[in-house]
Amino acid sequence: MTQPTTTDQDAEFTHLTEELLESTTLHEGSFITLKRDTVRLPDGGQSTRDYVVHPGAVVVIPLLDNGHVLLERQYRHPVGQVMIELPAGKLDSGEDPFVCGQRELLEETGYTASEWHLAGKIHLAIGYSNEVLYAYFATGLQAGTRQLDDGEFLDVFSMPVEEFLEACKDGRITDAKTLSCAFWLADKWQNS
Template sequence: MSDKIDTQEAGDIAVGDDLGLKEVCVASATLHTGKFLTLKQDIVKLPDGKHAGREYVLHPGAVMMIPLFDDGTVLLERQYRYPVGEVMLEFPAGKLDPQEGAQRCGERELREETGYSARRWDYLTRIHPVISYSTEFIDIFLARDLTAGPAQLDEGEFLETFIVPAGQVIDWVRSGRITDVKTIIGAFWLEKVVSGVWGVGEPPQGDVVWLLGSTTNADEINSDQPRRAMSYGFWVQQPTPTK
């Protein structure tokens, strides 16, 4: 028989109970600024009063679309991903441009990468794929009532699109053929929606655009809450490191 360490039951955990876990930024430095990623190094105050270092990547956020046809098939992409050195199977996705809303980003990326446009857009969920070292979030949309058109790939962008039954995507997830985390989550979410178990939702309130260094929602986002700010698709200027 195994012993259980006393922990809170899930039903006992309420909003605000995380005060004893929160880390507060006391100093911040930029290590590298790239084309759209920024590498940061912060000093944070821990709940016990001690200090620790945190390195992480600022990411503007992204949108993934699940293009669903009337016959129950979906559109996937094959694209070489340099960091992992493999051709990956994925649902279409792309990063947010500055001042761009999530659905508008989805409409643009779907048109550019696949040539399709969708008359019906349903928000499904938001995921944080790399919570240990990046501020990246991905909003997932279901795109329906699709109309074909010419793709408009960016210079230097190479990918292929193809159409398969939605069930095939689940099979590829189960077999390990699909390992991209956003596509895995999207496939299972789609299965729940199509079966009627889950409904569709609304995008997070107050998350309209990505703003670099400022926000229109100042009541909720301030320099004392850098992690919370970035989880809502914004980031705020943090204190300059002390010498």
């Protein structure tokens, strides 16, 4: 059994932590696994925790020289609609997040970037998943040819940064990773 990673900061919050007693795999899919853990609660009681084990992913905030952000429209089956999102993709086993970001930007949009900067990490759905997204700014973009995966269908378009931020506020964009990245982009945009 493996327990979630802890940090030095967690040491001061030991009165809140749970101890893993047993872990069971309920389902193993092509890239996610559903687990059920039995844990000892801080008060000594026991409970179960169902959650998704995810390999992690990368989201890219690609900024064009003209002050536009590069976006995608893609149908997402779980919600049954076409969503506006930033380019993103899951990490392959052992893959460096930076390499994944470069790969996904090229595959999905056809663009490469000459400058990359880590914006930060996003824990996407901490109540039921261990997924971590690494967010990168990509600038110095050069257009090329997309290399979409089999069965992947999406449109690439750009939007002025101000309109993108407004779309995040008014509900045109509701994807969590894209909304989280809007926070970093707004900060960068206001301070540039």
